Amino acid sequence: MPFSPQPIIQLDPKASILIIGHAPGMAAHKSATPWRDPSGVRLRDWMGISEQQFYDASQVAIMPMGFCYPGKGRSGDLPPRKECAPQWHNRTLAKLPNVKLTLIIGSYAQAYYLGNASSLTDKVKSAAQFLPANFPLPHPSPRNNLWLARHPWFERDILPTLRANVQSALGNI
Known part of the structure; x- marks a missing residue:
């Protein structure tokens, strides 16, 4: 590894939402957050x-998927x-008994948890088929601005469903 291992995770057995992404980036590595x-700003907005x-x-x-910056x-x-x-x-999932939405x-993450049978775009477009437990999303990185621009249905159709499911998992609905 190019840097000393520094696992960057956030866990509590009471959590009702779990986020599984790629691996921490350099900013997360530096801040340990x-x-x-x-990407985090956009993800919070999406949610x-x-x-x-x-x-x-x-x-x-x-x-x-990887606990340390790769x-x-x-x-x-x-x-x-x-x-x-x-x-x-x-081992980690066993410590999160209250997760309602991942x-x-x-x-x-999608290949690992949802398989390789369809593309990321197809998985995201058919997010409802993975509910109530899982919700596939593209990475919220600014590098994906072109993907977002090419798929206006994501913001129009998927984000309202995501927000409703997040609120439900948090017990706000």
């Missing part, structure tokens, strides 16, 4: 929750390390 970057709610571990748990690649961060999820995810963000 997950989603502390523009329709405040920063305070997002970082309240008793409401939102965060468990990336380093920089040619066109962005490297993929999450492959040994991390098989080693730690089942946001599965990006292609690595």
Whole structure:
């Protein structure tokens, strides 16, 4: 690994929402706080929750595919390390008995949890088929602005459903 391992997770057995994304980025590595970057701002907006709610571990748990920053690649961060999820995810999930909704963000998490039978776009477009337990999302990175622009149905059709399910999982509906 290019840096010392520094697992960046947010866990509490009371959490009702779990976020599974790729791996922490450099900003998260430096701050030791997950989603502390523009991607996190966009994700919180998509979810329709405040920063305070997002970082309240008793409401939102965060468990990336790779727990540590994997380093920089040619066109962005490297993929999450492959040994991390098989080693730690089942053990971690067993400690989260109250999760009602899992946001599965990006292609690595979706391939691991939802399989490779369809594309990320197809999974996101048919998010309702994975409910009530899972909700596939594209990565909220600014690098995905082109994907978002090409798929206006995401904001129009998917985000209202996401926000309603987030509120329901938090017990606000």
